[in-house]
Amino acid sequence: MLELRDVDVFYGKAQALHGISFSVAPGDIVALIGRNGAGKSTLLRALAGAHGLTRGERRLDGDIITRLPSYLCSRRGIALVPEDRQIFSSLTAEENLRLVEVLHPAGYWTRERVYRLFPRLAERRKANGISLSGGEQQMLAIARSLLANPHYLLLDEPTEGLAPIIVDAIIAAISEINQQGTAVVLVEQNFKVPQLLANYFHLIDSGRLTWSGPPDRLDEARDLLIVGRS
Amino acid sequence: MRQVKHSEVLTVGVLVLLFAAAPFVTGDEGWLYLAALIMTWSIFALGYDISFGLTGLLSFGHAAFFGMGAYAASWAMLSAGLPFSVGIVAAIGAGGLSALVFGFVGRRVSGLYFSLMTLMLAELISIVMTTRLRHLSGGVDGLPGVPRPQAFGIDFFNAANFYWVIFALFCLTLAFCAVLKSSPLGQALRGVRQNAVRSEQVGFNVGALRLTALTLSGCLSGLAGALLASLMMYVSPQLLGWKMSGDVVIMTLLGGSGTPVGPVIGVTLVELLREGLSATTEHWYGLLGVIFILCTIYLPEGVAGLGRKLWRR
Numbered sequence: 001m002l003e004l005r006d007v008d009v010f011y012g013k014a015q016a017l018h019g020i021s022f023s024v025a026p027g028d029i030v031a032l033i034g035r036n037g038a039g040k041s042t043l044l045r046a047l048a049g050a051h052g053l054t055r056g057e058r059r060l061d062g063d064i065i066t067r068l069p070s071y072l073c074s075r076r077g078i079a080l081v082p083e084d085r086q087i088f089s090s091l092t093a094e095e096n097l098r099l100v101e102v103l104h105p106a107g108y109w110t111r112e113r114v115y116r117l118f119p120r121l122a123e124r125r126k127a128n129g130i131s132l133s134g135g136e137q138q139m140l141a142i143a144r145s146l147l148a149n150p151h152y153l154l155l156d157e158p159t160e161g162l163a164p165i166i167v168d169a170i171i172a173a174i175s176e177i178n179q180q181g182t183a184v185v186l187v188e189q190n191f192k193v194p195q196l197l198a199n200y201f202h203l204i205d206s207g208r209l210t211w212s213g214p215p216d217r218l219d220e221a222r223d224l225l226i227v228g229r230s
Numbered sequence: 231m232r233q234v235k236h237s238e239v240l241t242v243g244v245l246v247l248l249f250a251a252a253p254f255v256t257g258d259e260g261w262l263y264l265a266a267l268i269m270t271w272s273i274f275a276l277g278y279d280i281s282f283g284l285t286g287l288l289s290f291g292h293a294a295f296f297g298m299g300a301y302a303a304s305w306a307m308l309s310a311g312l313p314f315s316v317g318i319v320a321a322i323g324a325g326g327l328s329a330l331v332f333g334f335v336g337r338r339v340s341g342l343y344f345s346l347m348t349l350m351l352a353e354l355i356s357i358v359m360t361t362r363l364r365h366l367s368g369g370v371d372g373l374p375g376v377p378r379p380q381a382f383g384i385d386f387f388n389a390a391n392f393y394w395v396i397f398a399l400f401c402l403t404l405a406f407c408a409v410l411k412s413s414p415l416g417q418a419l420r421g422v423r424q425n426a427v428r429s430e431q432v433g434f435n436v437g438a439l440r441l442t443a444l445t446l447s448g449c450l451s452g453l454a455g456a457l458l459a460s461l462m463m464y465v466s467p468q469l470l471g472w473k474m475s476g477d478v479v480i481m482t483l484l485g486g487s488g489t490p491v492g493p494v495i496g497v498t499l500v501e502l503l504r505e506g507l508s509a510t511t512e513h514w515y516g517l518l519g520v521i522f523i524l525c526t527i528y529l530p531e532g533v534a535g536l537g538r539k540l541w542r543r
Contacts, residue, residue, distance in 0.1 A: 050431055074433035086428040088421050099421055102414045103433045148433055 001025050002047060002078060002152045002183070007056030009046050009207075016042040017207045020056070024152060029174070029184045031194030033225065034204035040187045041083060043204060044154050047185065048080035049073030075104065079150035083157045085141040089129035093121055093140050096129060100147045107149030108180050114143035117173050135166035142173065146182075153177060154185045159193050171196055190225075191218065237541045241491045241534075242404060249397055259389040263461070266393050268494075268501050269400040270457045271481065275493030276407050277325075277450025278478045283487030284416060285443040286423030288341075290475050291332060291348030292451050294355045297470030299325035299452025300459040301359075301367065304376045314379035318399075318456055325452015326445045328355070333444040337437055340426070349472060356470040372466025376459040396457055403450060407490055410446070419443050480518070484525055486532025495533050 003023035009016045016039050024030045024047075034040045045051040049058065049070040057066045060076060068076070088096050097111050115122035118139040124132060132140060138158055145153060155174070159167040174197055178184050188194050194201065195218065203211040203221050211221050252265045274296055281287045302324030303317035312320075336347045359367040367373070378386040379395060386392045410416045421429045422439050430436045459465040468474070477500070485496020500518065507514035529536050 048431065050427075069430070069435075071430045071433050071435050074431060080431055082428075082431075086425055088424050088428070090424055091417065091420065095417060099414070099417050100432050144432065 001059070001061060003059045004043070004047060004053075005057050005059065007046055007058070008054045009042055009051060010054045011042075015207060017046065020046075020207070020209060022047065022202065022209065024183050024185050026151060026183050027178070027181060028200060029178050029186060029198045031191075031198035031201045032185060032187045032204060033189070033191065033194060033201060033221070035189060035225075038204045039207040040204055041156050042207075044080065044156050044185065044187050045082075047152075048078050048154050050080055074148060074150075077149070077151035078154070079145035079148050079152065080154045081138075081141045081145050081156060081158065083160065085137045087129045087132070087137050087140050087144065092126055092128055093132065093136075094125040096140055096144055097147055100144050104148040109146040109149050111147065114146050117146075117176060118143055118169070120169070135162045135169075138162060138166070138170065139173075142170070142177075146177065150182055152183050152185065154187075156187045157189065158186070159188070167193065191222065237538065238490060241537070242408070245491060245494055246401060246404070249400065253390045253393055257390070262389045262393050264501065264505060266389070266396045266461055267458075268498050269396050270454055270461055271478075271497040271501065272494040273400055273403045273457065274451055274454035274478055275482050275485070275497050276403050276490070277447050277454060278482050279447075279487050279493050280407065280410065280419075280450065281444050281447035282479075282482060283489075283492075284411065284423065285419045285440060287440060287444060288345045288479075289332075289348040289444070289447075290345050290472065290479065291350075291352030292447070292478050293470050293472060293474035294332070294348075294352035295325040295328050295448035295451035296455040296458075296474055296478075297359075297467070298328045298355070299455030300376075300465045300469050301455075302452065303456030304373055304459050304465045305366070307377045308373060308375065314377065314381070314460070317377075317460075318453065321452040321456030322449045323452070325455065326449035329444045329448020329451070330441065332448075333441040337441065349475070352470065352475060353472060356467055356472070359470055360467040367467050368465075370467065372464055372468070374464050376463050376465050378460050378463070392461070396461065399453065399457065403453070404490055404494075406450075411490070415439075415442070480522055484522060484532055486529075486534030489534045489538075491537075492532050492534035499533065 001023055005021050007017055007020045020043060022043060032040050032043060042051065046053060049065065049068055053066055057064050059065065065073065091099065101111060120136060121139050121143055124136055142158065158170055171193060174184055186194050186198060195215065199215065201213055201218060201221060202209050203224055211224050213221065249265060249269060253262060278292050281289050299321035303321040306312045306317040306320040307314065332348055332351055335351065336344050339347055360370060378392055384391050386395065418434055418439055422434065422436050426436050455469060481496035481500050482493045484499055485494065486492030503518055504514060507517055525532065
């Protein structure tokens with residue numbers, strides 16, 4: 001179980017998260033939904049150890065890992081795929097993958113398997129990161145995280161701005177990744193993609209979780225999101 | 231991508247052959263001294279580029295590693311009477327150790343602050359060595375009589391014979407840099423240069439990687455310092471001064487950082503200009519500045535970058 005307990009996060013003097021408690025259990029797909037600036041990415045970064053907590057704690061399988069540096073969080077199986085993907089653009093797709101592969105102990109996900117998951121990447125393996133399309137970069141970013149064989153995969157708007165056919169490929173991939181035993185936290189601005197995948201939903205607004213529930217109660221959340229917009 | 235790599239192998243091969251051919255083309259001691267000087271400074275610039283070109287750490291304090299290497303070798307050989315090989319090992323150790331200290335002090339700063347910190351630490355060492363540690367450093371007069379190797383009955387005070395010692399170490403340095411660049415460590419360092427935050431998040435201990443790169447860079451700088459002291463048979467605190475740090479930055483940028491040939495080309499250009507221009511004008515350094523400014527505007531990837539563009543055509 002990866003969790004945040006009573007977490008406050010600040011950017012300078014601005015408070016981004018207010019008393020957030022959030023958890024994801026092994027094997028789950030949890031969706032976190034909210035508008036621009038609601039605190040989704042901040043929550044995801046806090047969960048990944050990529051942002052310090054002003055108050056509260058971060059726990060992994062009962063261990064308090066609040067102060068664990070982010071490279072050690074990564075080695076303990078928490079993988080973050082940020083919204084801007086941040087692949088190493090001067091390296092080829094293959095080099096991007098090899099770089100991470102050497103760091104982490106072998107597991108289910110190997111380079112061959114991620115190429116099978118994203119055949120498009122296999123075709124483009126020799127291409128420099130900078131020449132990859134947005135969709136290819138997203139696939140590479142997810143593939144690179146998988147080579148760490150994470151227990152928890154945190155995806156920040158993975159389908160944002162991508163062509164429908166690529167979105168379908170990524171949805172299928174997330175589903176397969178989850179079937180192989182990795183829990184997923186999926187951040188999105190709307191329900192379109194999450195409702196195909198997630199088994200639990202949270203709404204976030206102004207740095208506070210405003211609603212949480214399973215898929216069969218999604219209608220309440222939709223109303224809330226619309227009310228929040230007006 | 232592969233083409234570029236072929237071109238790199240080819241240009242490195244040509245460079246090595248050129249330096250290997252020099253003693254056969256000319257027996258003139260002056261020219262051999264210049265070629266040896268270029269190879270020595272190239273080792274320094276190649277070392278500098280591990281920090282700058284590969285890892286993205288812009289240091290203005292490499293003179294400290296260079297100078298401490300020169301002094302460590304000189305002390306080992308002059309005061310302790312140890313052989314040349316031990317002096318070289320001491321220089322590599324001293325360069326690496328000073329770099330390790332710099333890296334440790336600067337472990338929480340990055341970017342411009344890191345650059346300024348290295349500059350200030352290096353100046354601190356330079357000042358302390360010139361004033362407080364005069365008995366060790368020889369003060370502004372320096373220490374004359376830094377020895378050359380004594381082995382196999384070969385006379386290394388002969389310019390051509392000592393040339394081959396420097397040539398061998400120059401080739402080793404080139405090979406070391408090539409292996410490092412393509413190794414997993416080298417790739418990780420490139421990742422750190424490009425995006426340190428992301429590297430950390432995919433599991434790299436960025437602090438430790440930076441420290442490793444700076445230390446390796448310091449080791450080569452120290453080696454270069456020792457070779458220069460032995461080549462000139464003289465060491466002085468000038469080798470620790472900011473001008474040395476500035477020179478190596480200029481040479482690396484002028485030639486093109488991030489490639490094995492770039493720093494060597496940069497060093498060759500600067501040394502040839504120094505040789506050619508200083509005979510005609512004492513303001514040659516100003517002319518070098520103008521050339522440097524023009525290069526940064528029109529050849530941002532250095533002379534090696536220009537070569538790469540022409541090769542692709």
